[in-house]
Amino acid sequence: MPDETTEPPYRRIAADIRRRIAEGELVPGDRVPSTRKLAEQWGVALATATKALTELRLEGYVETRPRAGTVVAPRRRAAPEPPAAHRRPDGAGEADLTRERVVRAAIEIADTEGLAALSMRGVAARLGVAAMSPYRHVGGKGRLVSLMADAAYGELGYPDPPPPGWRARLELGARTLWRLHRRHPWLAHVSPLTRPLVLPNVLVHGEWLLAALEDRGLDAVTRMDVQLLVFTHVQGVAVTLEREAQAEAATGKTDDEWMDTQRSALGALAASGRYPSFARTLGALENGEYDLDLDALFDLGLTALLDGLAPRMERAARR
Template identity: 50%
Template sequence: MTASSTSSRYREVVAALRRRIEAGELAPGERVPSTREITREWGVAMATATKALTELRHLGLVRAVPGVGTVVAERGRASSRTTTTPARGTPDDRAGASRSPAATDRTLTTERVVEAAIAVADAEGVSAVSMRRVAVDLGVATMSLYRHVRDKDDLLLRMMDAVMAASPLPAEPPPGWRARLDLVARTLWTIFRRHPWLAPTMSITRPQATPHALPYTEWVLAGLAAEGLDLQDAFTIHLTLFNYVRGTAVNLESEAEAEAASGLTNEEWMEAQQPAIDRIVAEQRLVTFARLTEEGFDFDLDALFEFGLQRLLDGCTDLVETARRRRRPRRPATP
């Protein structure tokens, strides 16, 4: 696609959404299409969709709401860059006119910055998060963000810690090592489900220093050490468990991006691939796989997570039982 055609498509998206807003089809406070929905509806690239929403923000027609997404701006909250002239004389209009960017900057907090960044990542993916984008959503100067976060890496680290802090483990762990590990895994899966961008941003080889993630490690280590496992084995189990949950959850974000780029759901994409798969199966005489395709397979990521988690915990049982036997005191020989 050429630069001119990209510009034309971006303006087309802006004009269409603006018409919907001005016609009342999208009411104040109502969510507007996300970047992923825009890519599907108009067949544009993610960057074009992001640019269109940014322009609508500049025009004062939409705003970001942490935890919700991008919504139609209420009357009187429009940016000074909007091309429409507001009615004069109302208290709300006078208050809006007297509110300067500096005044907004003074009310800015680190928590607000992090919440706005999480809202962008939840709605559009972590690639859409930038210092400029967050500043636009908050209605402040970009440089004002640097009084609260050092840079984008610092912002991302704070985002990760904030979503972990929102789902703390209970004060008292359940009895038994397996129930403890099961709860850790399920809590992590729920967090990754709620914030699909999180799993790809976390690293097992270069772990980030997130204070609210370390209690998860402590829970696993303490539970396994209590059974007699040495800390090396306990930490290896922790890494294996975490990497399983994270590795499965990585598919959440990649699937959302693939659906946005192609406009096809997972089921629709598989249907489109079926003729090519059938051809390969026939050419290579993969008779067992052919039987599977005839039977069909109901792919469900939650079911896959559940199956794998139970098999992983089953595999840890032998290690735990061996450690228990080592700890069990020997009975003195009967004279």
């Protein structure tokens, strides 16, 4: 058995997690430390931590779940895997590498670990290829993120013919974008609204929203503003999804666990008398607790947005 000083770091990390699973310290469904956490704990690069988790995933010890991260798998596969040194982590090698495989691997990393954990070396480690190989297919990280976004936005489309009425069409567009951001929360962090992604599949959604506003008596500036408002609403709520995952990875606490640490401070503020509306609202909540539901918040904002547009649409139609 290789000495610990000569064993590659990623294998030492994998061996430690295997031990923790075997001893019951980690049980099926438990979250395994993220690549960022492992990199900090072991003093290694993110790509090294990614390689360790990839090996464990292929061996059946763990599985990845979007936004949940890497968790202990329900059971290990019965069939033995070939030695790690003799296989590629995703079952293929350099000769089979394509742009599509690089983009898909990058999306899987971003979905599971967040966009901040994405690196070209990490993608190469996940694919089991040389560190520079992905560059030949996507150029660099900036280009890779654009390709990821284009692929993600292209996962959902729209019906033909569209539903009747501007409101139904705008609502469907907004809900389709929300579904995509729910699936890929990192999308909200790819680019600011002032510097939009000029990508075919992004424009598919813009085209859908703009078409809903045509022939309604609105000028071109207003049509652009409205479709950007829809994008802004989706991104504004969705940005919390990625930040939530980053905060949990950094602190090791879920949102509920973090709020538990803030209860005494909130109670003190409510009791101070300086914030009476806050105190009354907090007191009116069941058990004094507010459960943030992002889907409900999205629905509330979308309804308010569409209700606010309705009078303007009616006035424009009468002109």
